[in-house]
Amino acid sequence: SAVISQKPSRDICQRGTSLTIQCQVDSQVTMMFWYRQQPGQSLTLIATANQGSEATYESGFVIDKFPISRPNLTFSTLTVSNMSPEDSSIYLCSGGQNRRETQYFGPGTRLLVL
Amino acid sequence: QKEVEQDPGPLSVPEGAIVSLNCTYSNSAFQYFMWYRxxxxKxxxxxxxxxxxxxxxxxxxTAQVDKSSKYISLFIRDSQPSDSxxxxCAMILMNxxxxxxxxxxxxxxxxx
Structure with missing residues (x-):
C-alpha cells in the first residue's frame, strides 16, 4: 500500500491568484494522477503526472491552467493558475503502479476561490 | 447517456440492515469494476x-457484477454507523x- 499526503489541506484564495498543491507518496509509485471533485459531481481526472516529462492532460484541461510537475517517483505538484470562483473544488492526487491496479488517494485539498 | 450512472442519495438505513448500492454503465468496454468508500x-x-x-x-x-445488464452492486451486511x-463506483475502460x-x-x- 501507499500513504499519500497533500499540502495544503485547504485554502481560500482570491480571484486571479495561483495556488500550488503538493502531493507526497511514502513509497515510489509508477503513476500519479490529479483529480478534481466538485460537489455533486464525479471524480474527474485532470491529468496524469509523468516523471521527468510533461503531464498528460484530459480533455477540457490545459497545461497553462493546471501546470503539473513530477520531479521523482514520490512527489508531484499541481498549480491552479489565474483562479476564478469556478475553480473552487476539492483537488485530489492519487498514485499506483498502473491504472488497472489499486490507486491510493490523498486526503484532498479544499480550495475556495472568492 | 452518461457513461456511469449512480444515484447520489442520500440513502438512510437503520443499523443492522442490508444496504444495496448500485451503478449502471453504458459502455461494454468497461471490464474492471471497483467500489471506493x-x-x-478524506x-x-x-x-x-x-x-x-x-x-x-x-x-x-459483497460486490456483484452483471456484465450482460451493465449493472454493478455493492451489498453491505449488518450495516454499522461507521459505514456512513x-x-x-468506478470502472476501467479496456483500451x-x-x-x-x-x-x-x-x-x-x-x-x-
Missing part, C-alpha cells in the same frame, strides 16, 4: 475490486488509456 474530508479508499461477472465477498461486503460515507471513470457517489447514512 470516501469519508467526509480521500477515497478502495473497498472492492473485480473484473468478472458474479459475486465477490470480503467480510460484510459516500460510496463511489490503451485504461482510464478510470467514477460514478458520482452515493451518500449513505446508517442510523444508530
Amino acid at each position: 470516501q469519508y467526509s474530508r 480521500g477515497p479508499e478502495l473497498l472492492m475490486y473485480t473484473y468478472s461477472s458474479g459475486n465477490k465477498e470480503d467480510g460484510r461486503f 460515507a459516500t460510496y463511489l 490503451r488509456d485504461d482510464k478510470i471513470i467514477f460514478g458520482k457517489g452515493t451518500r449513505l447514512h446508517i442510523l444508530p
Whole structure:
C-alpha cells in the first residue's frame, strides 16, 4: 500500500491568484494522477503526472491552467493558475503502479476561490 | 447517456440492515469494476475490486457484477454507523488509456 499526503489541506484564495498543491507518496509509485471533485459531481481526472516529462492532460484541461510537475517517483505538484470562483473544488492526487491496479488517494485539498 | 450512472442519495438505513448500492454503465468496454468508500474530508479508499461477472465477498461486503445488464452492486451486511460515507463506483475502460471513470457517489447514512 501507499500513504499519500497533500499540502495544503485547504485554502481560500482570491480571484486571479495561483495556488500550488503538493502531493507526497511514502513509497515510489509508477503513476500519479490529479483529480478534481466538485460537489455533486464525479471524480474527474485532470491529468496524469509523468516523471521527468510533461503531464498528460484530459480533455477540457490545459497545461497553462493546471501546470503539473513530477520531479521523482514520490512527489508531484499541481498549480491552479489565474483562479476564478469556478475553480473552487476539492483537488485530489492519487498514485499506483498502473491504472488497472489499486490507486491510493490523498486526503484532498479544499480550495475556495472568492 | 452518461457513461456511469449512480444515484447520489442520500440513502438512510437503520443499523443492522442490508444496504444495496448500485451503478449502471453504458459502455461494454468497461471490464474492471471497483467500489471506493470516501469519508467526509478524506480521500477515497478502495473497498472492492473485480473484473468478472458474479459475486465477490470480503467480510460484510459483497460486490456483484452483471456484465450482460451493465449493472454493478455493492451489498453491505449488518450495516454499522461507521459505514456512513459516500460510496463511489468506478470502472476501467479496456483500451490503451485504461482510464478510470467514477460514478458520482452515493451518500449513505446508517442510523444508530
